[in-house]
Amino acid sequence: MGSRLRFAAGLAALAALALSCAPASGAERTVTLTMEHSRFDPARLHFSVGETVRFVVRNADPIDHELIIGDQVVQEAHEKGTEDHHGGKPGEVSVAAGETTETTFTFREPGRLFFACHLPGHYDFGMRGTISVEG
Amino acid sequence: MRLRAGTTLLVIFLVLAVAAPALACGGLVNPNGTVSLTKTTTLVGYVGGVEHYVTSFEFAGGGGEFGSIVPLPGIPSKVERAGDWTLQRLVQEVAPPVAFAADAGGAESAATAQKARVILETKIDALDITVLEGGGDEVGRWAKENGFSLTPDAPEVLDFYAERSPIFMAARFDASRAAVDGQQVGDGTPVHLTIPTPNPWVPLRILGLGLGSEARVEADVFLLTEGIPDMLPASGGGMDLERSEEASSLLLEDLRSDKNMEWIPAENMWFSYLKIDTTAGELKHDLAIDATGVGDPSPIAAGLARPLTLPEIENDPTSLIAWLLAIGLGLVALGVSRYAWDRA
Numbered sequence: 174m175g176s177r178l179r180f181a182a183g184l185a186a187l188a189a190l191a192l193s194c195a196p197a198s199g200a201e202r203t204v205t206l207t208m209e210h211s212r213f214d215p216a217r218l219h220f221s222v223g224e225t226v227r228f229v230v231r232n233a234d235p236i237d238h239e240l241i242i243g244d245q246v247v248q249e250a251h252e253k254g255t256e257d258h259h260g261g262k263p264g265e266v267s268v269a270a271g272e273t274t275e276t277t278f279t280f281r282e283p284g285r286l287f288f289a290c291h292l293p294g295h296y297d298f299g300m301r302g303t304i305s306v307e308g
Numbered sequence: 309m310r311l312r313a314g315t316t317l318l319v320i321f322l323v324l325a326v327a328a329p330a331l332a333c334g335g336l337v338n339p340n341g342t343v344s345l346t347k348t349t350t351l352v353g354y355v356g357g358v359e360h361y362v363t364s365f366e367f368a369g370g371g372g373e374f375g376s377i378v379p380l381p382g383i384p385s386k387v388e389r390a391g392d393w394t395l396q397r398l399v400q401e402v403a404p405p406v407a408f409a410a411d412a413g414g415a416e417s418a419a420t421a422q423k424a425r426v427i428l429e430t431k432i433d434a435l436d437i438t439v440l441e442g443g444g445d446e447v448g449r450w451a452k453e454n455g456f457s458l459t460p461d462a463p464e465v466l467d468f469y470a471e472r473s474p475i476f477m478a479a480r481f482d483a484s485r486a487a488v489d490g491q492q493v494g495d496g497t498p499v500h501l502t503i504p505t506p507n508p509w510v511p512l513r514i515l516g517l518g519l520g521s522e523a524r525v526e527a528d529v530f531l532l533t534e535g536i537p538d539m540l541p542a543s544g545g546g547m548d549l550e551r552s553e554e555a556s557s558l559l560l561e562d563l564r565s566d567k568n569m570e571w572i573p574a575e576n577m578w579f580s581y582l583k584i585d586t587t588a589g590e591l592k593h594d595l596a597i598d599a600t601g602v603g604d605p606s607p608i609a610a611g612l613a614r615p616l617t618l619p620e621i622e623n624d625p626t627s628l629i630a631w632l633l634a635i636g637l638g639l640v641a642l643g644v645s646r647y648a649w650d651r652a
Contacts, residue, residue, distance in 0.1 A: 209463070210463050210464035210467070211460035211461065211463060211464070233445075234445070234448070234463040235444070235445045235446075235447075235448025235449045235451075235452060235458070235462075235463055235466070236448060236452065236458045236460070236462065236463060270448070270449060270452060271445070271449065292460075294459060294460050295460045297520070298460040298461060300460060
């Protein structure tokens, strides 16, 4: 009887494992960022120096957004900038309403970075987050 | 005086936004527009299961367009021009005339709606009115498709309203038509919507749309009911009950004599005046009014509680497969356990 119970417990564990299964991420780490109600979720990220991260950015809002990764200088430049579209530079991408797109970024130095949307009013509204890069 | 409370409730609501022009009416602003609706004035009446919603749009000049969206508790059966001076008369009832206001503005021709369903389209003077049905995303996409720019707080606010009622009124001020009509800066265009609904509420949170959380929202809310109204939230916290008394015959007679305002009962009405003075960050609710007479206004209608919804399955096939696999294996495990128990 004991072996049967262990078998049943094993099946239950398998069930739990099935629940936690996730799509393969390949060689690089993949992080999904959701934009909803003009906020990022998650809003805090942690990476290690040297990590190359593929960001899958999902805009669940009916309005356009953008993702800009960089330090404070980068954020301030974009807050004052006039570019209406991003996409060619790593860590900078525009995401149309209801769309999902990707960008890849390598964290080369330890420290604190930020990610934000700089469409008019969005940064002040609170559409920003922080990234800790540990050595 | 307790006047037939509940059975036939008439609510008259007037919002006079003093702070934060244009966006105070909860607008979707066309960034290229030069027309601004400087203040908001809205009247909502509820008689025998029918809400009468009157909104005035004030033309502020310019050559572009301005638009905004007003959430509604139900589908209007009629949209028409409202009386010319009803709103002014109500303001006059409680205070000397204040710089007067207009409201919500804008939508488009509606034919290009993406997923939101266009229920009704009409033109009133220089206003293009569209009544839409859809979720927050759908209405937001419709607005975007029709050339309006939504402020960053709009997605959350649209979802907030769509959870309780998927009906929105969009109105666009056509400045060129206003010019042809000879409309002058400051001229108001009152709009009257007749909305059958068992559950009246007055949108307040929309007044803070597009404003910073610290921006002040000042508004006057007038209620005219057949009984002393039960409201939620109660007086206090930035929404104070300043007047509560039997409506004078003179006031009722005046209101009824205005164009298209004969639906207001001639007597036995209770007059209440709520003064709203708070910040956009604090104004996260609406005003619910109990129309049943049992003294139980709905927290959901007030925006203080969310309607119950079923959990959604993620739109990810791998997740669905994982769930099905887990459920199947769980059932197998349960069967094996039962078998083992029975054999023991």
